[in-house]
Amino acid sequence: MSGLSETERTGCATILTLMSAADVHSLTDTVTNKLIVVENTTEAVETILSFSKNAEEFLRRKKVQRDLIFKYLVNQGVVMPPNSEKHQLVKRTLELWSSGKVVSDKSSQEEKKGILHKQPTDVSANVVEVGFDPQVLGQQFCQWFFQLLNSQNPSLGQQPEDWGPQHFWPDVKLHLLSRTGSEQTQDEFIGADLVSLRLLALTKEERLLLSPNLEPHGLRALMSPHGLVLVAVAGTIHRGSVCLGVFEQICGLIRSPLEKNSWKIKVIDLKIRAQDALPGTEVAAPALTYSSSELQFLCS
Incomplete structure (x- = not known):
């Protein structure tokens, strides 16, 4: 059972849309230990969200690269130094999601x-x-x-x-x-x-x-x-x-x-x-x- 809140699910899904299809499918194998076979990228995204224990675990995955998190924050209007390390971006993203000031789902967009x-x-x-x-x-x-x-x-x-x-x-x-x-x-x-x-x-x-x-x-x-x-x-x-x-x-x-x-x-x-x-x-x-x-x- 996913440990993601609705805001975190939406944010994680948005970041996944910035990834290549190959990386999304590879991340699916990592998250599920290759126990689940998915038919398409949409199914892969849903599987990743369902099997992620929490938002921090998702953000720290190797396939969730630093640049993807930086782009996500930019799209949210969050100012971060371009040389920020991944752990700093992860921390800021978690703060954003917990603040409730996220504009990422379709209706909010x-x-x-x-x-x-x-x-x-x-x-x-x-x-x-x-x-x-x-x-x-x-x-x-x-x-x-x-x-x-x-x-x-x-x-x-x-x-x-x-x-x-x-x-x-x-x-x-x-x-x-x-x-x-x-x-x-x-x-x-x-x-x-x-x-x-x-x-x-x-x-x-x-x-x-x-x-x-x-x-x-x-x-x-x-x-x-x-x-x-x-x-x-x-x-x-x-x-x-x-x-x-x-x-x-x-x-x-x-x-x-x-x-x-x-x-x-x-x-x-x-x-x-x-x-x-x-x-x-x-x-x-x-x-x-x-x-x-x-x-x-x-x-x-």
């Missing part, structure tokens, strides 16, 4: 993907609802946005999610500032198609992985009286196991009354700063440099 499509309660798009918390929206938005964008990165080996211009206002503006050493470049892109393609290139072509810091010192959100929500977040940028630098991003969100009051992106200000980093270098989760007063000014 749909809920997370749909955070830009939540309708207000009997209010117009330009009126703040009673009890509305922009900080909560900001955290949900960042989890949704960065998982969606990172899923386009081929090195993660996962199915790309539904990225495209439909998430932006037609006249959206992207201001991109990149700093490398003493060099600095600034670019501006206007229009949903151009902005969508430029951001897509970061992960799909340049194979960058953006890891947001969703802790209070790394995330801040404010709302204007007219309904504009500014979400500011800091994070680290990775390629493979190397941390390339840090970023700060401000997104302006406005509801679209013609599309069921869905939240859409109106403006993005993205600052990327490269830094000398080698594999094994400890990387702290960056904090926002924008003050509340600066965001209030932008939001006014």
Whole structure:
């Protein structure tokens, strides 16, 4: 009988989907001592979940490689240094599962993907609802946005999610500032198609992985009286196991009354700063440099 909770079963199953079919079947043989023959991968996954004594035993299996756990945590919006050892990732994953803050089953994924499509309660798009918390929206938005964008990165080996211009206002503006050493470049892109393609290139072509810091010192959100929500977040940028630098991003969100009051992106200000980093270098989760007063000014 499996010793996994429902949350742990869902998380373990998600990690198994990141593995090759051959590794899943091999793990089935290990877990069952080759006493059970499975017909397909789906049956193999169910067998592994049923015969795993507990979540820690599953995570420590040799076939459950360190990189798989790291990818899983990234998809959950959990910031971990890219040089973290497997036992550290295992510990963090167990903490995540016990916290109840997991977004991994299908219904939760749909809920997370749909955070830009939540309708207000009997209010117009330009009126703040009673009890509305922009900080909560900001955290949900960042989890949704960065998982969606990172899923386009081929090195993660996962199915790309539904990225495209439909998430932006037609006249959206992207201001991109990149700093490398003493060099600095600034670019501006206007229009949903151009902005969508430029951001897509970061992960799909340049194979960058953006890891947001969703802790209070790394995330801040404010709302204007007219309904504009500014979400500011800091994070680290990775390629493979190397941390390339840090970023700060401000997104302006406005509801679209013609599309069921869905939240859409109106403006993005993205600052990327490269830094000398080698594999094994400890990387702290960056904090926002924008003050509340600066965001209030932008939001006014």
